Amino acid sequence: MLVRLCYRGRLLPRLLFSPQKPRIYFPAAGRVVILPRTSVTSAKVSVNGVHLHYQQTGEGEHAVLLLPVMLGCGENDFAPQLKNLSKKLFTVVAWDPQEYGHSRPPDRDFQVDSFERDAKDAVDLMKMLKFKKVSLLEWSDGGITALFAAVKYPSYINKMVIWGANAYVTEEDERIYQGIWDVYKCSEKTRRSLEALYGYDYLSKTCEKWVDGIGLLKHLPDGNICRNLVLLVPCPTLIVHREKDPLVPRFHADFIHEHVKGSWLHLMPEGKLNMHLHFANEFNKLAEDFLQ
Template sequence: MAVAVARCCSSRRASLRFRTLLGSVQRPEPVGFANQRTSVTSAKVAVNGVQLHYQRTGTGDHALLLLPGVLGSSQTDFGPQLKSLNKARFTVVAWDPRGYGRSIPPNRDFPPDFFQRDAKDAIDLMQALNFKRFSLLGWSDGGITALVAAGKYTPLIRKLVVWGANSYVTEEDLKLYNDVRDVAKWSEKMRKPMEDMYGMEYLAKTWDAWVNGIGQFARNTDGNICRHLLPTIVCPTLIVHGQKDAMVPSFHPEFLHRHIKGSRLHLMPEGKHNLHLRFPEEFNRLVEDFLL
């Protein structure tokens, strides 16, 4: 009985951690329908040897790039932002990193420099779209990519917003990731939308590879991913943290705040990992006020 209860509790904790990591996955709408309702255009462009998919909306002078989390895509991770961010003030671009969403092929892999590769892809995508300077909004893995981009491509970045991001990996982080490694143990509710998008084989293989990929940073000194780049970030920076985020302990945003000069830390008491999806009006208003 004790073993059965322990397994049940462990399964529930793993399910909660998975839900908070991936967020409330939104099924992508057909491109034509999205265009009619939100004036979002969808296209691909050749960047660094791959065809990167992106969605674009708005006509404002201030360009924004939205960077999704692990296994995320433009529409599944940023539907409320594509729909409701101020289209007169901003031109909003949301992308699918290589190996995610509609930027397949190639299949996704996680070499030691995958965040640097994503950062270069993101920067080169925006330049291919003729944006000379722009702001970055990055969630979770996309937040890490945004930190790397802001640190390495400083002259190109106007402002930076990150949430659910970390600049290093601890043993505590690894335990959270390993608890949800086996996709076969996910609930059907959590697994099905991602399985519909990727197929079970690709989903399982890619998720397992991500757990290994993020885990490799724990072998670095101080678990370093991009903590060495934080002092080089000079653009105005907003760090948002949900105080109920089960995947990113509060010491991570606090570390970012201490090491990015002049940054602002905003806490959302009811926010979880996917705070921009759960509280889109509050989040969008906060971001617009900061960017403007």
């Protein structure tokens, strides 16, 4: 597959990375646990007054948190990453943000500060699990959450890989988002997995509430979500984008790349928004190389 890799607008043939020495332990809730490398543990922990569900795997010293899309959860959104990211190099945690997945009840509430709230929950969850520093792999809404986390907690975030994220909302975005009001416009496979997790009524209602919440952001000056923050992102950041993404136009990836100092842009001509699922091997290799 042909790809292009850019660093702040310049075409690069490849990136060079230094190897990281792995460890065989990972911290979990205040104690050291030793598990087979293939094990995935699931648990809930109380964070900021809510019970957050997470899955954890691996034994590496480099902690990586996976942040899902709207209505996403770890088991649905990141199965190939939980299974195949290097368990020697990384300890991988996939979480369900409050009111998503298995971090319910209550029902999801969308406000202008929802992404910032999720960023605090994500960081506090990883601190609760005794990780001293963390890298972020984040998809769509999770990418927005990660941008907040990187700016609000700069000493805690090591590196980021983001895809499908946007720092602001345009008229074009709003037209695209109106298309997800009807959950039956989703692919049958996606709809079935979401219905199995949420039930049709909650799924439909939450999609509508999400679109309404994005509408609130659209009416802020310049449709601002976090466009004023991207200049302040201090950590190395890899932005991955499918050039013909039907949900997130290319200009969003270009904007983040242009404004995040020290960022790389990796363009994939194939794949959908969930490219990390459809091209999991390629995506995982890209993420592993960057995080190392």
